[in-house]
Amino acid sequence: MPAGFKSSDRSYATLVVGAGSGIGRAAAEFLAAQGAAVGCVDRNGDSAQEAAEAIRRAGGQAVAETADVTEEATVAPAVDRIARSLGPVQALVNCAGVTGRTNVKAHEVDLADFDAVCRINLRGALVLSQAVLPQMLSQKYGRILHVASIAGKEGNAGMTAYSASKAGLIGLVKSMAKDYAETGITINALAPAVILTPMVEALPQATVDYMTAKIPMRRCGTLEEVSAMIAWIVSPACSFTTGFTFDLSGGRATF
Numbered sequence: 001m002p003a004g005f006k007s008s009d010r011s012y013a014t015l016v017v018g019a020g021s022g023i024g025r026a027a028a029e030f031l032a033a034q035g036a037a038v039g040c041v042d043r044n045g046d047s048a049q050e051a052a053e054a055i056r057r058a059g060g061q062a063v064a065e066t067a068d069v070t071e072e073a074t075v076a077p078a079v080d081r082i083a084r085s086l087g088p089v090q091a092l093v094n095c096a097g098v099t100g101r102t103n104v105k106a107h108e109v110d111l112a113d114f115d116a117v118c119r120i121n122l123r124g125a126l127v128l129s130q131a132v133l134p135q136m137l138s139q140k141y142g143r144i145l146h147v148a149s150i151a152g153k154e155g156n157a158g159m160t161a162y163s164a165s166k167a168g169l170i171g172l173v174k175s176m177a178k179d180y181a182e183t184g185i186t187i188n189a190l191a192p193a194v195i196l197t198p199m200v201e202a203l204p205q206a207t208v209d210y211m212t213a214k215i216p217m218r219r220c221g222t223l224e225e226v227s228a229m230i231a232w233i234v235s236p237a238c239s240f241t242t243g244f245t246f247d248l249s250g251g252r253a254t255f
């Protein structure tokens with residue numbers, strides 16, 4: 001295995017969930033270019049296949065699986081198939097997420113939309129963690145990274161469901177990390193500000209302008225910046241940090 005990933009005479013899998021688009025797709029390609037064998041997972045199976053094919057075309061190792069993090073019955077079998085194909089899962093990068101309805105004040109939030117956002121962004125993170133932790137516990141090593149958001153640290157106006165789900169995710173990570181702190185498994189979150197992806201392109205311009213105006217660097221983050229940070233957080237080198245929410249906000253958050 002190349003430097004930066006757990007070296008061993010056997011192979012291990014790095015799972016990227018939400019690999020079909022945006023941050024997940026970029027992270028999957030970046031990790032594969034560094035030598036990781038990547039399991040590309042998405043509820044959109046065609047996009048997961050496209051990501052895996054792009055990695056293989058570039059000379060990397062990848063397989064694709066379709067799974068929806070809201071349907072736990074689809075997650076565990078997908079993880080098992082990836083482990084059988086690429087080796088035990090050493091790292092999980094969870095990029096599956098949705099904003100739900102935005103530009104809507106709290107008193108107008110549709111409760112069904114709130115539940116749906118939390119089911120993906122928060123409950124889905126627990127479902128994924130539960131699917132990989134048994135393997136990580138048996139190998140006494142693992143890296144779990146859930147992509148949260150600056151919205152979870154600070155709250156974004158008009159994004160009640162999204163902000164609450166991401167704040168919940170940050171709390172989930174803090175708690176789970178302590179459960180496994182002595183096991184060789186680290187569990188962290190990442191809180192990006194605005195990164196130009198299909199998710200952001202689908203938002204109302206007013207929402208994007210509001211979020212971007214709050215960034216002291218006065219620009220969006222790039223997919224290269226977010227991928228490089230993800231790759232480091234799930235590498236063996238990042239070994240004394242757990243339960244933490246890494247910042248990637250161009251100075252918006254200094255905590």
Ligand SMILES: NC(=O)c1ccc[n+]([C@@H]2O[C@H](COP(=O)([O-])OP(=O)(O)OC[C@H]3O[C@@H](n4cnc5c(N)ncnc54)[C@H](O)[C@@H]3O)[C@@H](O)[C@H]2O)c1
Pocket residue numbers: 017018019020021022023024041042043044047067068069070094095096097098099120124147148149150191192193194195196197198199200
């Ligand atoms: N782009 C940003 O500015 C930004 C900022 C902060 C946080 N984030 C977070 O980063 C993550 C990735 O965002 P993105 O901008 O790349 O979005 P994106 O919409 O481009 O990609 C998200 C991917 O997740 C998949 N997905 C959604 N729900 C799923 C489910 N239930 N099961 C499996 N897969 C599912 C989608 O099919 C899609 O391929 C999200 O959690 C998002 O909240 C993004």
